[in-house]
Amino acid sequence: MSIEKKIRETFLSVLEQTDSVLTCKELQDDTVLLESGLDSLGFAILVATLEEELDYDPFSMSDVAIYPKTFGEFVAIYEK
Amino acid sequence: MKNRIFDYIQDIDDTKKAFIDENTLYSYGDIKSIYKKNSSTLKTLQNQQIYIQNQNRTKLALLLCLLDGVASSILLYADGVEEDITSYHKVELNEDNIIIVHRSTCKSIKTDITEHTQWLISTSGTTATPKLITHTLHSLTRTLQLNSKRSFQLALTFDIFRFSGLQLFLQSTLSGSTLLIPTNLQKIDDSLKFFAKHKCNHISATPSFFRKLLMSKHSKDLNLHSITLGGEIVDEQILQSLKTHYPKTKLRHIYASTEVGVGFCVDDERAGFSKELLHVSKDIELKINSNSILLLKPKGCEYFTNSGDEVEARGDRVYFIGRESGAINVGGNKVQPSEVESALMSSKLISLVRVYAKKSPILGELVYADVVSNKSLDDKQLKKALLVHVKNSLEKFKQPAIIKIVDDIILNNNSKIDRGV
Secondary structure: OOHHHHHHHHHHHHHHHOOOOOOOOOOOOOOEHHHOOOOHHHHHHHHHHHHHHHOOOHHHHOOOOOOOOEHHHHHHHHHO | OOOOHHHHHHOOOOOOEEEEEOOOEEEHHHHHHHHHHOHHHHHHOOOOEEEEOOOOHHHHHHHHHHHOOOOOEEEEOOOOOOOOOOOOEEEEEOOOOOEEEEOOOOOOOOOOOOOOOEEEEEOOOOOOOOOEEEEOHHHHHOOOOOOOOOOOEEEOOOOOOOHHHHHHHHHHHHOOOEEEEOOOOOOHHHHHHHHHHOOOOEEEEOHHHHHHHHOOHHHHHOOOOEEEEOOOOOOHHHHHHHHHHOOOOEEEEEEEOOOOOOEEEEOOOOOOEEHHHHOOOOOEEEEEOOOOEEEEEEOOOOOOEEEEEEEEEEOOEEEEEEEOOOOEEEOOEEEOHHHHHHHHHOOOOEEEEEEEEEEEOOOEEEEEEEEEEOOOOOHHHHHHHHHHHHHOOOOHHHOOOEEEEOOOOOEOOOOOEOOOO
């Protein structure tokens, strides 16, 4: 499974886990993360769940903190 | 000698703005008129015990300006506080800024103000039940640097009924600055737009708030003179990111303990604090005990108080590790592992559980749970069922972010669950 597909799948399951709903039609590269329906707790759970599944967390691995604004930027961080 | 908040306000220019929220603006002159308008009610509240509950932040700020120095004690009521409030009068400020008093039916207990009004505020629940801590204007402001010559536009990112919010409110009001009060902090874009519109030049908030701020495109609209981080452990990463994002902004982080009422400030833009602070005492003395817990002794106190914060000395610095009690700090909200463990065990789907903190680059820490299944469900179903089960009994931030199904959980020599990560 491609990383992007995995992220999409996990994103939707975290929305369900946190009783949230996608506030846009679908996740696109330019979807603004803070407007997608996931709050910061949901976002933290997403990064934690991806770490469990992919065995790495690019946010903690990086020396300089990265703060993605869009879904596309978020995926790109994992694809690096 | 200024003994109450209103003494400070009286010296401030009427035209200066005190509080701005998304609908209203109050100048210092407005606060003086509201005080005048309520003077007869205030007389009846002299030396009485009162409590305030469920007021919006702006009204609460106004009430505190009016009542400090009048009531003998003010209880800032927060959810979960276990205190008998039957002898307290409930006070609120209505839409026209008239004080409404719901008198206690108990025989009122009149206590003379010895020196200052006592403020009873709740801890954020580091212990299982929030505790009430007594403060006075004096104890809350002794380490604040008040400079009325330089006004700031300060963003309020905490609740005023909590220690950190109360300090920010006092910092702003006593120095004639403006407090910007957003309606809903969860809506970060709206809050940042509001801060930018009113030319906010200082934000004091948790590292988790700043991580979220950096994800918003509106973060670039702010022209900040200074930033203060507190309420959670501040790491090197967030300091570096803020430095890159706001190169001209002064950065500092604050360590404060609600229990002790004071803390200290670190302004060298590095995580932790310099070891030198252990030897130099100014307003507060610091010591590390044999269990690596930080002890504090404010000036004028005879004893050291246990802060409950575990620290580690490395090189020339001392770093914060976490809470002695094992409490997990999820974006500033404290979670007791034992509470989460009992909620999970009550599902009767598992035989053993261990709840612990794991570092999160987004929220500081998250709640993790290792569970041993009793095999009534398969692994996937079990995780789902446990999450559904805890939804009814635990607030969102207390629910496990990650549940791992393991074969066994190792107990330590005292037959306790080892929470070390």
